[in-house]
Amino acid sequence: MALLEVQDLTTSIVRRSGSVPIIRNVNLNVDKGETLGIVGESGSGKSVTMLSVMGLIPSPPLAITDGAIRLKGRDLVGADEKTMQAVRGADMAMVYQDPMVSLNPVMRIGRQIEEGMTAHHVGKNEAQQRTLEVLGEVGIPDPPRVRDLYPHELSGGMRQRVMIASALALSPDLLIFDEPTTALDVTIQQQILYLVRELQRSTGVAVVWITHDLGVLARLVDRVAVMYGGRVVEVDDIEPLFSEPRHPYTEALMASVPGMHDDERAPLRQIPGSPPDVNHMPPGCPFQPRCEFAIERCTREMPPMLSHGTGESACWVPREEWK
Ligand SMILES: Nc1ncnc2c1ncn2[C@@H]1O[C@H](COP(=O)(O)OP(=O)(O)O)[C@@H](O)[C@H]1O
Numbered sequence: 243m244a245l246l247e248v249q250d251l252t253t254s255i256v257r258r259s260g261s262v263p264i265i266r267n268v269n270l271n272v273d274k275g276e277t278l279g280i281v282g283e284s285g286s287g288k289s290v291t292m293l294s295v296m297g298l299i300p301s302p303p304l305a306i307t308d309g310a311i312r313l314k315g316r317d318l319v320g321a322d323e324k325t326m327q328a329v330r331g332a333d334m335a336m337v338y339q340d341p342m343v344s345l346n347p348v349m350r351i352g353r354q355i356e357e358g359m360t361a362h363h364v365g366k367n368e369a370q371q372r373t374l375e376v377l378g379e380v381g382i383p384d385p386p387r388v389r390d391l392y393p394h395e396l397s398g399g400m401r402q403r404v405m406i407a408s409a410l411a412l413s414p415d416l417l418i419f420d421e422p423t424t425a426l427d428v429t430i431q432q433q434i435l436y437l438v439r440e441l442q443r444s445t446g447v448a449v450v451w452i453t454h455d456l457g458v459l460a461r462l463v464d465r466v467a468v469m470y471g472g473r474v475v476e477v478d479d480i481e482p483l484f485s486e487p488r489h490p491y492t493e494a495l496m497a498s499v500p501g502m503h504d505d506e507r508a509p510l511r512q513i514p515g516s517p518p519d520v521n522h523m524p525p526g527c528p529f530q531p532r533c534e535f536a537i538e539r540c541t542r543e544m545p546p547m548l549s550h551g552t553g554e555s556a557c558w559v560p561r562e563e564w565k
């Protein structure tokens with residue numbers, strides 16, 4: 243059994259006039275201790291997918307309109323808010339792009355981490371001790387001093403470490419990072435990536451890493467799901483995905499990465515055209531208006547996800563016939 247199973251998940255904007263899906267039929271599995279990357283341009287549905295898993299989509303206007311989410315076999319779509327509060331933090335935790343959004347500016351950071359634990363019925367002394375422990379685990383020097391600081395007294399990189407410490411506090415099985423390093427400079431990004439990899443090795447925690455930058459994933463993840471227009475269009479192990487992508491969109495993203503063992507800091511080159519608007523999805527394949535390999539069928543019919551070796555992809559034209 244996978245740690246996290248997302249099956250045919252559809253999350254929609256529900257309006258009185260009808261509902262518009264923003265992610266459609268998303269399938270994802272994360273095994274215990276595994277690291278999955280989710281990559282795609284801005285607006286492709288990465289955050290909505292994982293916020294749906296966390297039970298944190300803004301509702302209304304959003305709602306899960308179809309599909310199943312199971313964590314350790316437990317159904318989360320039908321779960322009430324009390325259950326979700328118990329699951330969040332203890333079983334899975336999410337770290338966001340901007341720590342200043344998640345941190346309370348007028349509360350000392352130690353207290354913030356402790357409160358996350360006491361809300362889950364951890365005793366005060368134990369919470370204080372654990373706070374020092376996790377601050378150490380994320381590489382913060384002098385935890386007893388840093389515990390008593392306010393968020394603005396820390397650098398961006400240190401604040402991100404505090405967020406990770408807080409997410410680790412209750413030893414969850416799954417950590418979700420939503421573009422956690424995009425606001426940071428390159429050196430700090432790489433330090434944080436390195437830290438997460440080390441944490442994953444030492445604690446066995448499974449990681450979902452959301453990014454718009456495929457290059458970032460090269461040294462970090464076991465498997466990658468590529469999202470486009472609210473759908474997963476390709477999923478595969480990292481090696482075959484980089485060496486032989488099966489979806490033209492993955493290929494286009496790849497072309498913008500200067501090589502797996504090269505400099506992973508180079509920014510993405512733009513793919514011509516723009517991503518589809520959820521309110522005006524083209525018929526057929528969502529990538530068709532931008533795809534250099536499109537055939538007539540692509541304008542009419544949505545390609546299904548088909549398995550091939552280690553992965554799956556949704557494209558009418560096999561890689562061998564791309565030209
Ligand atoms: N609260 C919301 N109301 C309406 N549309 C939303 C809301 N949140 C996200 N969307 C839309 O859903 C799509 C996917 O968003 P998101 O998951 O945030 O993309 P990503 O994280 O890949 O950049 C976007 O088109 C976005 O405009």
Ligand code: SF4
Pocket residue numbers: 489490491527528529530531533534535536537540545556557558559
């Ligand atoms: S189905 Fe057609 S349009 Fe879509 S990615 Fe494949 S070739 Fe391109």
Ligand SMILES: [Mg+2]
Pocket residue numbers: 288289290420
């Ligand atoms: Mg996002």
